[in-house]
Amino acid sequence: MNLSGLSLRDLEYVVAVAELRHFGRAAERCAVSQPSLSAQIRKLEEALGLSLFERTSRKVLLTPRGEAVVAQARTVLEEARRLLALADGSEGALTGRLRLAAIHTLGPYLFPHILPPLRKAWPELTLILSEGRTDSLLEDLRDGRLDAVLLALPVETDGLVAEPLFFEPFLLAHPAGHRLGSAPHLSLADLDPSELLLLEEGHCLRDQALAACGLSARGGGVHATGLETLRHMVAAGAGCTLMPLLAAMGQDGAGQDRRTVGVGGLVEYRPFDTPGNGVRPPGRTVGLVRRASDPRARGLRDLADLLRRDPPPGTEAVLFQRDE
Incomplete structure (x- = not known):
């Protein structure tokens, strides 16, 4: 997978599911439909060649490799927010x-x-x-x-x-x-x-x-x-x-x-x-x-x-x- 296939929006979806442990609530937070969010996460998992989440009928769990990906995703998103703040002059606000x-x-x-x-x-x-x-x-x-x-x-x-x-x-x-x-x-x-x-x-x-x-x-x-x-x-x-x-x-x-x-x-x-x-x-x-x-x-x-x-x-x- 190259960088052109990775979007910040996909990372936001992954972090939302990791935090809420629920695809429906994560979709509400991200203001998208649950099928769209689930499809994008599936697409990202296929591109990365790993499963980020263990899905059961009752709960959603992070896989061990998924935990590492989510931790790095948070870092990437935080740095992206820093970049935007630098661009509009609001860094630190x-x-x-x-x-x-x-x-x-x-x-x-x-x-x-x-x-x-x-x-x-x-x-x-x-x-x-x-x-x-x-x-x-x-x-x-x-x-x-x-x-x-x-x-x-x-x-x-x-x-x-x-x-x-x-x-x-x-x-x-x-x-x-x-x-x-x-x-x-x-x-x-x-x-x-x-x-x-x-x-x-x-x-x-x-x-x-x-x-x-x-x-x-x-x-x-x-x-x-x-x-x-x-x-x-x-x-x-x-x-x-x-x-x-x-x-x-x-x-x-x-x-x-x-x-x-x-x-x-x-x-x-x-x-x-x-x-x-x-x-x-x-x-x-x-x-x-x-x-x-x-x-x-x-x-x-x-x-x-x-x-x-x-x-x-x-x-x-x-x-x-x-x-x-």
Whole structure:
């Protein structure tokens, strides 16, 4: 097969099927009919002399050689976009489609805050939002399935660039009428480890809560699959948990005041005492992570600056100076 028989459009089809694992949804994304997309991929497979996909009646899988071809196809498409950006003078700008994801415990509460300024700054940008766990998001980012992710820092940044945005404190979520609700002060030392409710393994918030409380990975005997389930376990009187501020604010108007309530008055939230001397209360630093090789690096830096200039209420912007 020579280069004249290879089109960028064919590569877009292949990458879409690889990402969606479905020919119909891939055709919708590419704005073509499914028969046309399938025929072009078959034609490309015949020209290359290999099968890119393992097709069954229930799912589509990449073959081992197909994985290598798709990885290279992503690189080719990224470089083609860079070429077009050079031609029209928009190199580095945020244009076209931006695949932005966030961890489960952040996305639903942060997206409503950042979408208005983001849409105002880049009205022509097509946003594709998603959620996931830290490990899977970083894998998708490295493989080119995502353009940027919002998550808790630090993370392993081999081949990636992480920019801190803001510090989000944790609140204590406890059942209404709990003994800690009337305590004059609140610190992590006041928590009973046997009452601590956690997310299941794989959630970074679980690890952050354990680290903040000085507990081992085996700490806490009751686990929840998601943050909203965790909140309702507190409402049911099963125990207490550390709740990110944005998640607390997003529930029934709860905020950062000392006696705010949620879930129909069954859950109370209160902040931990600030230690002072520049020491922050328990919490997490939220950052934006992107590939170091992304041709839209300038635009993604502008995005990070925008989010840092206008952090969500109750959070604190993180001072950051770039080396690049």
